[in-house]
Amino acid sequence: MTFDSLTRDQVQAFHDEQLDAYRTLQKAGLKLDLTRGKPSPEQLDLSTELLSLPGDDYKDSKGTDTRNYGGLNGLPELREIFAEIMQVPVDQVVAGDNASLAMMHDTVVFSLLRGTPDSPRPWVDEDEVTFICPVPGYDRHFALTERYGIRMVPVEMHDDGPDMAAVRELAADPSVRGIWLVPTYGNPSGAVVSEAVAAELAALETAAPDFRILWDNAYAVHHLTEERTKTADIVGLCAASGNPNRAIVFASTSKITFAGSGVCFLGSSAENIEWYLGNLGKRTIGPDKVNQLSHARYLGDVEGVHRLMNKHREILAPKFEAVLTILRERLGPHDVATWSEPKGGYFVSLDVVDGTASRVVELCGEAGIAMTPAGASFPYGQDPRNRNIRIAPSFPSLDELTTAMDGLATCVLLAAAEQHLAPE
Missing domain, CATH: 3.40.640.10 (Type I PLP-dependent aspartate aminotransferase-like (Major domain))
Incomplete structure (x- = not known):
């Protein structure tokens, strides 16, 4: 169901549905942060032994x-x-x-x-x-x-x-x-x-x-x-x-x-x-x-580094899969976004409808979900298409991340519907 396949009344009904979901989101009193690629406490705990070294x-x-x-x-x-x-x-x-x-x-x-x-x-x-x-x-x-x-x-x-x-x-x-x-x-x-x-x-x-x-x-x-x-x-x-x-x-x-x-x-x-x-x-x-x-x-040695990173992967991989699953399920059917599916690293790059990234970040912020500013991944903070949003899944718990991503998806859909309904 893409917006182009809907009548204006159908888009309006979809907008109203997302707005209701967004208002519920606002009432939840969230305080979640997807801004920086910081290791989670569980990841930091992997190296606690360092604190007793070098002996x-x-x-x-x-x-x-x-x-x-x-x-x-x-x-x-x-x-x-x-x-x-x-x-x-x-x-x-x-x-x-x-x-x-x-x-x-x-x-x-x-x-x-x-x-x-x-x-x-x-x-x-x-x-x-x-x-x-x-x-x-x-x-x-x-x-x-x-x-x-x-x-x-x-x-x-x-x-x-x-x-x-x-x-x-x-x-x-x-x-x-x-x-x-x-x-x-x-x-x-x-x-x-x-x-x-x-x-x-x-x-x-x-x-x-x-x-x-x-x-x-x-x-x-x-x-x-x-x-x-x-x-x-x-x-x-x-x-x-x-x-x-x-x-x-x-x-x-x-x-x-x-x-x-x-x-x-x-x-x-x-x-x-x-x-x-x-x-x-x-x-x-x-x-x-x-x-x-x-x-x-x-x-x-180098294999010691890889062994430690395997433990990081056990913590991180489920978080990235949760992000991608929500993006596929919530945004995929509506043709309002594309995203990277990385095999490593710390981020997912999300491209939303042109002209709406800053609005998505604003909506997220007002619902208690902190995102990196739109345009941050471009020189001078200026994304000429105003579409790119960086997602950092590493720091929140899996439950917090799932809640934040579901909220982000609602904001993306709401912003896309707002733009579609805006007078030309």
């Missing part, structure tokens, strides 16, 4: 006392684990503190103030600096570049990566210095950058000699099925294409262990690592190596 032995595998200063590039035993996940040689990986966003921030700011190893001058001395931003994308990437006055140009994110025809055209502009990408289970669409698209990015002809791929591999091991989707080896592809410094890979344990006290990682070419550490050394004497040692002993 009485504070020395790392090289015999260094982790309680003291130094070790700017992080503990070797932890870097060995994540170097394999990131597909970067261990001596080209830096382990930091809890937030990979901080490493992205430093990379951008160091480039602005000092330039990269390939830059003719610091970026701040250029007339303009531009980044390519695949959409829908990660709002914190866009907030970071906006904060420092970097112009952002959106391109469409397909299931296998960004629209490469648009990327090629933009890269011919010498002001274009980089592209943001979440390559595996992209935020929020769940898209996975294919090997072919990654290879094209690595070999891309760019007008700027210091073009950078900021490869935020936040969800490399965050699978929702038994399939372990493989991330393209972007550092290796760039090296093979004669652009060894092009890619900078980021990762973290934020959604593996503790979001508030995990460990982040940066991997790239040897020259980029020397550049990064040379700048970082002016900001800090070293990271929290005690926490890094705790993580190394808790995780053990």
